[in-house]
Amino acid sequence: MEFPYEETLDRIRDLISANDTQALRVELEGLRVQDIARMLMTLEPPQQLVLFRQISDELRSEVFSHLDLSLQHELLQTLERSELQWVLSGMVPDDLTALLEHLPNEEVRALLRLLPMRALRNAMILLGYPEDSAGRLMTPQFVAVQPQWTISEALDHIRDQSERGETVNTVFVIDSSGVLLDALPLKRFILGRPAEQVDKLMQGDVLFIEVNESREAAVRQMQHYDLEVLPVVDDEKHLLGIVTVDDILDVMQEETTEDFHKMASVGNLNLSLREAKPTLLYQKRIGWLLTLVFVNIFSGLAIAHYEMAIESLVVLVFFLPLIIASGGNAGAQSSTLMVRALATGDVQAHDWLRLWGRELLVSIALGVTMGLAVSLIGLWRGGHEVALVVALAMICVVIVGSMIGMLLPLLLERLKFDPATASTPLITSIADISGILIYFAIAVAVLQLPMG
Amino acid sequence: MEFPYEETLDRIRDLISANDTQALRVELEGLRVQDIARMLMTLEPPQQLVLFRQISDELRSEVFSHLDLSLQHELLQTLERSELQWVLSGMVPDDLTALLEHLPNEEVRALLRLLPMRALRNAMILLGYPEDSAGRLMTPQFVAVQPQWTISEALDHIRDQSERGETVNTVFVIDSSGVLLDALPLKRFILGRPAEQVDKLMQGDVLFIEVNESREAAVRQMQHYDLEVLPVVDDEKHLLGIVTVDDILDVMQEETTEDFHKMASVGNLNLSLREAKPTLLYQKRIGWLLTLVFVNIFSGLAIAHYEMAIESLVVLVFFLPLIIASGGNAGAQSSTLMVRALATGDVQAHDWLRLWGRELLVSIALGVTMGLAVSLIGLWRGGHEVALVVALAMICVVIVGSMIGMLLPLLLERLKFDPATASTPLITSIADISGILIYFAIAVAVLQLPMG
Numbered sequence: 001m002e003f004p005y006e007e008t009l010d011r012i013r014d015l016i017s018a019n020d021t022q023a024l025r026v027e028l029e030g031l032r033v034q035d036i037a038r039m040l041m042t043l044e045p046p047q048q049l050v051l052f053r054q055i056s057d058e059l060r061s062e063v064f065s066h067l068d069l070s071l072q073h074e075l076l077q078t079l080e081r082s083e084l085q086w087v088l089s090g091m092v093p094d095d096l097t098a099l100l101e102h103l104p105n106e107e108v109r110a111l112l113r114l115l116p117m118r119a120l121r122n123a124m125i126l127l128g129y130p131e132d133s134a135g136r137l138m139t140p141q142f143v144a145v146q147p148q149w150t151i152s153e154a155l156d157h158i159r160d161q162s163e164r165g166e167t168v169n170t171v172f173v174i175d176s177s178g179v180l181l182d183a184l185p186l187k188r189f190i191l192g193r194p195a196e197q198v199d200k201l202m203q204g205d206v207l208f209i210e211v212n213e214s215r216e217a218a219v220r221q222m223q224h225y226d227l228e229v230l231p232v233v234d235d236e237k238h239l240l241g242i243v244t245v246d247d248i249l250d251v252m253q254e255e256t257t258e259d260f261h262k263m264a265s266v267g268n269l270n271l272s273l274r275e276a277k278p279t280l281l282y283q284k285r286i287g288w289l290l291t292l293v294f295v296n297i298f299s300g301l302a303i304a305h306y307e308m309a310i311e312s313l314v315v316l317v318f319f320l321p322l323i324i325a326s327g328g329n330a331g332a333q334s335s336t337l338m339v340r341a342l343a344t345g346d347v348q349a350h351d352w353l354r355l356w357g358r359e360l361l362v363s364i365a366l367g368v369t370m371g372l373a374v375s376l377i378g379l380w381r382g383g384h385e386v387a388l389v390v391a392l393a394m395i396c397v398v399i400v401g402s403m404i405g406m407l408l409p410l411l412l413e414r415l416k417f418d419p420a421t422a423s424t425p426l427i428t429s430i431a432d433i434s435g436i437l438i439y440f441a442i443a444v445a446v447l448q449l450p451m452g
Numbered sequence: 453m454e455f456p457y458e459e460t461l462d463r464i465r466d467l468i469s470a471n472d473t474q475a476l477r478v479e480l481e482g483l484r485v486q487d488i489a490r491m492l493m494t495l496e497p498p499q500q501l502v503l504f505r506q507i508s509d510e511l512r513s514e515v516f517s518h519l520d521l522s523l524q525h526e527l528l529q530t531l532e533r534s535e536l537q538w539v540l541s542g543m544v545p546d547d548l549t550a551l552l553e554h555l556p557n558e559e560v561r562a563l564l565r566l567l568p569m570r571a572l573r574n575a576m577i578l579l580g581y582p583e584d585s586a587g588r589l590m591t592p593q594f595v596a597v598q599p600q601w602t603i604s605e606a607l608d609h610i611r612d613q614s615e616r617g618e619t620v621n622t623v624f625v626i627d628s629s630g631v632l633l634d635a636l637p638l639k640r641f642i643l644g645r646p647a648e649q650v651d652k653l654m655q656g657d658v659l660f661i662e663v664n665e666s667r668e669a670a671v672r673q674m675q676h677y678d679l680e681v682l683p684v685v686d687d688e689k690h691l692l693g694i695v696t697v698d699d700i701l702d703v704m705q706e707e708t709t710e711d712f713h714k715m716a717s718v719g720n721l722n723l724s725l726r727e728a729k730p731t732l733l734y735q736k737r738i739g740w741l742l743t744l745v746f747v748n749i750f751s752g753l754a755i756a757h758y759e760m761a762i763e764s765l766v767v768l769v770f771f772l773p774l775i776i777a778s779g780g781n782a783g784a785q786s787s788t789l790m791v792r793a794l795a796t797g798d799v800q801a802h803d804w805l806r807l808w809g810r811e812l813l814v815s816i817a818l819g820v821t822m823g824l825a826v827s828l829i830g831l832w833r834g835g836h837e838v839a840l841v842v843a844l845a846m847i848c849v850v851i852v853g854s855m856i857g858m859l860l861p862l863l864l865e866r867l868k869f870d871p872a873t874a875s876t877p878l879i880t881s882i883a884d885i886s887g888i889l890i891y892f893a894i895a896v897a898v899l900q901l902p903m904g
Contacts, residue, residue, distance in 0.1 A: 030657075034676050155642065162639045169621045169638070169680075186621070186638055187614045190607065205482075223705075224486050226698040228621075228680060245697050246678040252701070253675075256708050257792055263715070264788030264876065265781065273793035274803065281814045285785050286821055289850075292781050293825055299773035300833075307766050314759050317769060321751035321884055324773070329717065329744050329877040333737050336716030340709055341725035351726065362733045369738055373745055381752075398741075424716065424876045425781040432773055 003032075009039050016047045024054045033059055037066035049078060061090025069102055070275045076103075076111070085114045093119070094139040094247065097126040101136065134218045135211040137251065138232040138241030144172040145198055147181060152194035158186070170229045172239055173202055180231055180239040182206045208233050211240055218243050219251050220345065259343055262420035263336065265292065288425070295429040299324075302433055306440035309449040315382045316443055319374070319390045324435035326370055326394060327401030328428035334359060334405035335427045342409060342419045349413045355406065363402035367395035389446050393439040400438065401431040455484075461491050468499045476506045485511055489518035501530060513542025521554055522727045528555075528563070537566045545571070546591040546699065549578040553588065586670045587663040589703065590684040590693030596624040599633060599651035603644045610641065622681045624691055625654055632683055632691040634658045660685050663692055670695050671703050672797065711795055714872035715788065717744065740877070747881040751776075754885055758892035761901040767834045768895055771826070771842045776887035778822055778846060779853030780880035786811060786857035787879045794861060794871045801865045807858065815854035819847035841898050845891040852890065853883040 008031070015024045028036060028051075036055060040048050040063070052075065055063050064072065064087050076084065088096065088111060100108050100123060112120055122140055129135025143161040145154040154171070162168045171189065173182040182202040192201055208231045209218050222230050222245065230243045258268055265288035269276060303310070310316055338355075341347040347355060371391040378387030405427050409419035444451055460483070467476045480488060480503075488507060492500050492515070504527065507515050516524065516539050528536065540548065540563060552560050552575060564572055574592055581587025595613040597606040606623070614620045623641065625634040634654045644653055660683045661670050674682050674697065682695045710720055717740035721728060755762070762768055790807075793799040799807060823843040830839030857879050861871035896903055 032677060034678070038676075158639075159643055162643060186642075187610075190638075190642065191611055191614060223701055224490075225484060226486070226701075228697065245680065245701075249675055249678075249697075249701070249704070252704060253796060257796065260712070260715070260788055260792045263712070264784045266785050266789060269789075272798045273789050274799045274807075278810050278813045278817070281810070282817045285782070285814070286818055289778065289781055289785075289818060289822060290825060293774060293778060293822060296774040296777045297829065299777070300770040300829075303773065304767075304770050304833075307769070310769060311763065311766050314763055315756075317759070317762060318752040318756045320772075321755065321776070321888070322745060322748040325748045325751070325877075325881060325884065326741065326745060328880070329741055330737070332716045332877055333718050333741075336712055337718060337721075337725050337733075340712040344705060344709065346724045347726045355726075358730050358733070361730045362737070365730070365734045366738055366741060370741060370745060373742060377749060377752075381756075425777075425784055428780070428880065429777060432777065436773070 003035055005035065005038070008035070009042065012039060012051065013043070013047070016043075016050050019050075021050075021054055024051070025056070028055055033062045034066055036063045041068060041071055045074065048075075053083075057086070061087050065091055065095035065099075068272050068275060069099075070271075072099055073103070076107070081114070084111070088114055089116050089119055092139055093122045093126060093141065094137065096123055097136060100127060101131070129211055132215050133211065134209045134213050134215055134230075134232050134243060135240070137215045137218060137247050138211070138243050140241040141167070142172055142231075142239070142242045143168050144174045144239060146176065147173055147197065147199035147202060149198050150194065151189055151192040151196050151198060151201070154198050155189055155194070158189065167229070167242070167244060170242075172231060172242075173198060174239050178238045180206060180208055180233050180237050183229070183231055206231065208237070209243070210235060215251055216255065219248050219255070222248050223252075255343075259339070259420045262418065263339065263423050265289070265423040265425045288423075292425055292429055295426070296432070299429070299432045299436055302436040302440075306436075306444070306451065308451055309440055309444050312449050313443070313447065315386065316389075316440070318381055319378070319386075319393075320436070320439065322374060322377070323390065323393050323397055323439050324432045326374075327397035327431040327435040329401070330363060330366060330398045331401035331405030331427040331431040332424045334363075334402045335409055335422050335424065336405075338406050338409040339419045339422065342413055349410055352407075352410050355410075356403075359402055359406045360399070363399045364395075366402070367398035370398055371395040385447055389439075389443045392446070393435075393442045396438045396442070397431070397435045400434050401427075404430055404434070455487055457487065457490070460487070461494065464491060464503065465495070465499070468495075468502050471502075473502075473506055476503070477508070480507055485514045486518055488515045492519060493523055497526065500527075505535075509538070513539050517543055517547035517551075520724050520727060521551075522723070524551055525555070528559070533566070536563070540566055541568050541571055543571075544591055545574045545578060545593065546589065548575055549588060552579060553583070581663055584667050585663065586661045586665050586667055586682075586684050586695060587692070589667045589670060589699050590663070590695050592693040593619070594624055594683075594691070594694045595620050596626045596691060597650055598628065599625055599649065599654060601650050602646065603641055603648050603650060603653070604646035606650050607641055607646070610638070619681070619694070619696060622694075624683060624694075625650060626691050630690045632658060632660055632685050632689050635681070635683055658683065660689070661695070662687060667703055668707065671700050671707070674700050675704075707795075711791070711872045714870065715791065715875050717741070717875040717877045740875070744877055744881050747878070748884065751881070751884045751888055754888040754892075758888075758896065758903065760903055761892055761896050764901050765895075765899065767838065768841075768892070770833055771830070771838075771845075772888070772891065774826065774829075775842065775845050775849055775891050776884045778826075779849035779883040779887040781853075782815065782818060782850045783853035783857030783879040783883040784876045786815075786854045787861055787874050787876065788857075790858050790861040791871045791874065794865055801862055804859075804862050807862075808855075811854055811858045812851070815851045816847075818854070819850035822850055823847040837899055841891075841895045844898070845887075845894045848890045848894070849883070849887045852886050853879075856882055856886070 143158055145157055158168055169186050171184050171186055174180055182204055183206045184201055188201050211232050211234055218230055228245045231239055232241045233239055261269055267284035269284055371394040374394045375387040375391035378390040408422040412421055413419045595610055597609055610620055621638050623636050626632055634656055635658045636653055640653050663684050663686055670682055680697045683691055684693045685691055713721055719736035721736055823846040826846045827839040827843035830842040860874040864873055865871045
């Protein structure tokens with residue numbers, strides 16, 4: 001059932017224009033927080049404020065949590081002090097951390113003053129963990145019981161916590177000092193006999209993550225074991241918080257977007273494209289573009305090296321884009337296959353020898369096919385000698401391009417760099433240089449051309 | 453807590469070599485199905501079979517479900533009939549569907565004969581839904597109660613179903629004809645008074661998806677609303693099955709990998725890179741490579757058009773790779789930003805005008821910066837007239853490349869094609885052709901060169 005988003009948005013726009021706050025409230029009552037957030041992000045600033053103020057008190061913080069960073073930021077600067085206080089104190093700890101970690105320090109301090117003591121303490125603790133750690137991702141709200149409790153006592157406790165809005169599909173078992181012992185699905189408590197003790201349900205084989213480990217490690221573990229929740233502990237295994245599967249979905253999306261951008265030599269945008277300012281986009285793109293200009297100077301130098309050969313047989317230039325682009329394209333294919341397979345854990349760096357052998361085989365087959373194709377064009381434009389040159393060059397260029405595309409990500413991974421740094425434009429540029437050198441070297445040798 | 457994978461694998465390898473099945477069983481008892489599956493995928497074929505046969509009866513089907521397709525396929529052909537029967541009948545319906553849909557028809561028929569009646573019926577129904585539909589993704593195993601039942605009756609039913617291994621964190625409410633009325637978290641049943649009727653808990657505002665809708669739609673909905681489970685219904689809203697969040701994680705990973713491969717002009721691999729055969733890789737790569745050769749002929753023709761200009765001033769060729777690569781790189785950046793933003797729903801096709809205006813601004817700034825950089829190289833290699841030509845050409849080429857990179861994915865999206873078809877190599881090739889034409893046209897005009 002798709003929610004009739006556009007119609008509802010139109011109705012809401014009309015109600016805002018008519019300033020009919022009564023009807024606006026009624027309209028909002030039937031909506032989910034995610035859809036209200038989406039609408040807010042589409043509206044113009046003055047309308048945004050009108051709509052935001054009509055959201056019911058219970059939902060306002062939750063809607064706010066679903067907004068993107070720039071709108072959150074704008075609202076923080078527009079709302080009155082008392083409104084701010086209400087919104088911030090209603091936010092769950094992990095959403096609050098996600099907001100604060102992206103704001104400048106002085107703003108964070110100003111906002112922290114608005115928080116009640118307990119929320120302030122939570123926020124300070126969570127912000128103390130390293131960026132991109134499991135600790136930053138977790139929420140300290142969970143339900144824990146102790147092994148010596150009876151199931152009926154545990155259920156009373158769960159009921160109590162559940163009314164305060166905690167997630168209870170998984171119930172954690174801790175000892176009296178807070179050390180994590182087990183994680184049990186709620187259904188086990190319903191199945192058990194009320195007088196039985198909790199430790200009768202336990203298996204003691206619980207998965208967890210240390211708070212300073214990376215959020216990628218948390219994602220990997222939850223994905224590998226199909227977990228809906230992952231407990232986060234300190235170095236003495238005290239339970240500190242939990243990471244839930246919806247956090248993981250967000251992280252996965254962010255990480256993948258980052259990889260996509262890296263593959264196209266765009267700096268980490270960390271922000272929606274829709275709301276990115278031109279100056280930010282410029283900054284994120286210019287660095288790599290200039291670097292690649294520098295790399296491409298070597299292509300120019302490679303060509304300059306063969307200037308006399310070109311002058312003596314200018315038809316060679318006709319095939320230049322064709323041949324060097326093919327090396328780049330084959331390289332882009334193999335580097336992307338490799339980068340993605342490394343990112344998903346499908347291949348590991350130590351598989352390189354087997355992968356290399358196969359890639360050599362594949363690229364020879366690709367090169368020969370393409371060499372045959374291009375030799376026909378060679379016959380048409382330059383006769384059989386030129387056809388031979390371009391065919392040979394094509395075979396070598398495709399093989400070399402594929403090898404570079406495959407081995408560079410593996411090398412980066414081995415050296416503990418992000419393999420996605422072997423971006424398509426970088427691979428293409430390196431393949432270009434090799435392509436030019438190979439092509440002209442073969443041409444000079446076969447056609448016995450002069451060299452400068 | 454990272455599982456000590458490598459050490460365990462080494463121990464298991466030793467036990468297999470020593471043929472110590474007793475110790476192997478003991479070792480396996482402490483392991484999770486996902487880790488056993490991972491080990492099986494690393495071992496050599498004869499070892500795989502030995503290990504697989506030592507997995508306890510209860511876990512064997514689950515481990516099998518976690519294997520990748522090619523190993524499943526191999527095992528299907530190696531195992532004895534009775535073993536197969538056991539493995540297949542233990543698989544949950546959605547895993548079984550995922551297996552069967554990738555096998556050739558005659559094998560499917562042979563395997564279906566091994567299934568018990570109920571599983572056979574389930575499999576036939578699920579396989580009847582369109583490929584890539586929500587129906588293919590769902591499992592028909594869920595817990596449903598009726599609104600007129602008391603909470604205590606409902607809890608008895610939930611206990612009963614739960615013992616049979618169903619997911620019960622969410623309990624569905626259906627009427628007597630099976631129409632979906634609501635989805636309630638299990639904790640509501642624990643909170644409610646036992647004598648109360650289920651309909652007292654209901655809010656009637658349930659999200660669902662129609663069985664023939666795409667699995668992408670299911671992913672989008674679950675992600676947007678942070679759902680852990682999504683009910684799947686027929687066109688009369690009868691509850692048919694559920695999609696769970698772990699299915700969604702898998703689909704997201706698959707779809708993203710597909711997008712990565714498309715961006716590098718690799719056909720849909722639909723398979724792990726590690727296990728892909730050379731012939732398959734060849735097939736998936738050669739098509740686009742040949743297509744791009746064809747596109748690049750136009751680059752050659754563009755160059756041939758300016759052959760006389762090149763002969764009269766061969767230094768122009770020095771800047772050729774630099775300038776055309778820059779257009780391609782800028783284009784790759786903007787197309788990747790756009791394709792990814794469209795894939796995540798961050799931008800929509802109807803935003804094009806605003807996005808276009810901003811991209812124009814950004815690309816002018818990028819072009820001017822790079823034009824200045826390249827004019828210095830121009831001064832060095834060819835004097836101030838050449839510097840002027842390459843600077844002007846660079847500005848135009850970067851702007852045109854960015855525009856192509858931005859608009860082509862949007863155009864494809866509008867025409868209901870996959871925007872990822874505007875792959876980096878394709879954008880680069882198109883930018884190349886435009887770059888060559890722009891560069892030489894400016895050179896001929898400014899330097900008053902002869903034309904052929």
